[in-house]
Amino acid sequence: MTLNEALRIKNDKRMAEMNESDKRRAELHAVVPRIKEIDLLLDNMPLRLLGGENAEIIRAEDENLRSERARLLEATGFAPDYDMPKFDCPECNDGGYCGLKLCQCIKNMLSADNYQKSTLAGGLVGKTFDVFSLDYYTEGSERQQMEIVLNVCKKYAENFPKFDSAGMLFLGGTGLGKTHLSAAIANSLSTRGISVVYESAQQIFDTVDAVRFNRMDISERKKYETCSLLIIDDLGAECITQYSISSITSLIDLRIVNGKKTIISSNLSLANIKKTYGERLFSRLLGEYHVLQFVGKDIRMMKNKGC
Ligand SMILES: [Zn+2]
Known part of the structure; x- marks a missing residue:
């Protein structure tokens, strides 16, 4: 196995896990619609920051939304990391590199x-x-x-x-x-x-x-x-x-x-x-x-x- 083959295998696994986590998120959104709203709001945060809105206010909102999301997951019986990608290697998230160093x-x-x-x-x-x-x-x-x-x-x-x-x-x-x-x-x-x-x-x-x-x-x-x-x-x-x-x-x-x-x-x-x-x-x-x-x-x- 060459280095490139090893990196490709890792990367394929990474992509597959990203797809799986997307599916779990879609399932979660269908069951708990409020989480879908929260995720849209959270996704929009970086744009609002770029648009010049007050960073302090955005940070506080972000924190509140994340706590609400965690409470909803718990209340509906989902694991806290249910829709998070689960990579084999927590060091490089299956990307193969930690910074510039090979993992x-x-x-x-x-x-x-x-x-x-x-x-x-x-x-x-x-x-x-x-x-x-x-x-x-x-x-x-x-x-x-x-x-x-x-x-x-x-x-x-x-x-x-x-x-x-x-x-x-x-x-x-x-x-x-x-x-x-x-x-x-x-x-x-x-x-x-x-x-x-x-x-x-x-x-x-x-x-x-x-x-x-x-x-x-x-x-x-x-x-x-x-x-x-x-x-x-x-x-x-x-x-x-x-x-x-x-x-x-x-x-x-x-x-x-x-x-x-x-x-x-x-x-x-x-x-x-x-x-x-x-x-x-x-x-x-x-x-x-x-x-x-x-x-x-x-x-x-x-x-x-x-x-
Ligand atoms: Zn690694």
């Missing part, structure tokens, strides 16, 4: 759209904390470990962006809940209007490559640098080249320098991350990231077998 509601729309694009592609909708079940983990140390993991993730989402590490590293084999919990964090932040980009390492490398060879606009790469939370799923499953290693290392460095949070999940062990990506990325992750070890058996397989 936060538009920024939220753009970031939610960005997130939806990335999650819909990965089928992550519906993966929330509420539906994450510890029952799939064997009672004892396994379940205890996953309870710790779950609680860290919940706290992380709740307190975002306050967290004592630049990022989190989710380690563990396939089907242990890494994707589910990263999606739950992403879903929770996204509903609060926080910009989240969730993509697999392969998608990120493909995009970085496409931008490098001018097949894609640079803004597609910029989102990895500027979003509040970047989730890199399945590091190690991508096609690994010297170039992909240096891109991921620079991206992670840049996000640390800019104080932006990142979550990386990987099926690789720490030793294999070091072997694959080299000392620089390894020491960065170990020094700056909070490592969460996922344990258990492949939940996807258990679900398929009907366990």
Whole structure:
């Protein structure tokens, strides 16, 4: 979604609500004719002021008419704001701007759209904390470990962006809940209007490559640098080249320098991350990231077998 599209959607909503409020006003006028007279008198006030009438007198009349209108609404059982337009955003009245500044509601729309694009592609909708079940983990140390993991993730989402590490590293084999919990964090932040980009390492490398060879606009790469939370799923499953290693290392460095949070999940062990990506990325992750070890058996397989 571009900025202009977001502004147009807002503006269409604004116009629709103005029409609705006009209809409610017409209905009100039909039921309480005196309110129609009052509204005509009120509408005429600015013209009278321009015509040079005494401002004090007009102000007093205006006040009296408004109180009478409020009394009539109450007496006839209408809400005090019955015919007022009800905009989604009280800051900009759905105009999209607060003075010259772009309103936060538009920024939220753009970031939610960005997130939806990335999650819909990965089928992550519906993966929330509420539906994450510890029952799939064997009672004892396994379940205890996953309870710790779950609680860290919940706290992380709740307190975002306050967290004592630049990022989190989710380690563990396939089907242990890494994707589910990263999606739950992403879903929770996204509903609060926080910009989240969730993509697999392969998608990120493909995009970085496409931008490098001018097949894609640079803004597609910029989102990895500027979003509040970047989730890199399945590091190690991508096609690994010297170039992909240096891109991921620079991206992670840049996000640390800019104080932006990142979550990386990987099926690789720490030793294999070091072997694959080299000392620089390894020491960065170990020094700056909070490592969460996922344990258990492949939940996807258990679900398929009907366990
Ligand atoms: Zn707004």
